[in-house]
Amino acid sequence: MTESPYQVTLVSLAAGTVVSITTQGLYPKLNDTYGSLFSMLADQAGILAILGLAYEDVDSDVSARFDCALLVKPLPQQLDPELQLQQLSAQQYLVFRHLGGYQRLSDSIDWLYAYCLDCSFFLPADRPCLHHYLDDPEQVDEDLLRTDIYLPVVAC
Numbered sequence: 001m002t003e004s005p006y007q008v009t010l011v012s013l014a015a016g017t018v019v020s021i022t023t024q025g026l027y028p029k030l031n032d033t034y035g036s037l038f039s040m041l042a043d044q045a046g047i048l049a050i051l052g053l054a055y056e057d058v059d060s061d062v063s064a065r066f067d068c069a070l071l072v073k074p075l076p077q078q079l080d081p082e083l084q085l086q087q088l089s090a091q092q093y094l095v096f097r098h099l100g101g102y103q104r105l106s107d108s109i110d111w112l113y114a115y116c117l118d119c120s121f122f123l124p125a126d127r128p129c130l131h132h133y134l135d136d137p138e139q140v141d142e143d144l145l146r147t148d149i150y151l152p153v154v155a156c
Helices: 031-041 102-118
Strands: 008-013 016-024 046-054 065-073 084-088 091-099 122-124 129-133 146-155
Touching: 008 146, 016 031, 031 046, 031 065, 091 102, 102 122, 102 146
Parallel strands: none
Antiparallel strands: 008 091, 016 065, 016 084, 046 065, 046 129, 091 146, 122 146, 129 146
């Protein structure tokens, strides 16, 4: 495997449940969707993480599915009809931190897939890629935004 100047880590995440809204072809213009998600849950739960689940390559398919999701505690007892509870399975992931704006996120995702395919230990799993948004774009300069990309993998 080629040495990389970037840091990639292997993590195992436990199974969990997120509250999500499914979108089709809206990526990367999801501010309103995340805003709706926040407003529907603001009074019901504490937000632990802001996530996205990418089911397809969002740059190559105008109808790509992308789920805007929040990890919250406690889970809401009643959900708005637009929201769904989504189960995430326990899974191993290769994790890479993207720095900068969301419009360049796909470059980092492509790089992580290439890294994984060059690696002789793992293959990409048939599950959505997770985006963990660490910063609020309304409070952090675009060049300083941090997003952890979680690529689901299986051992070879």
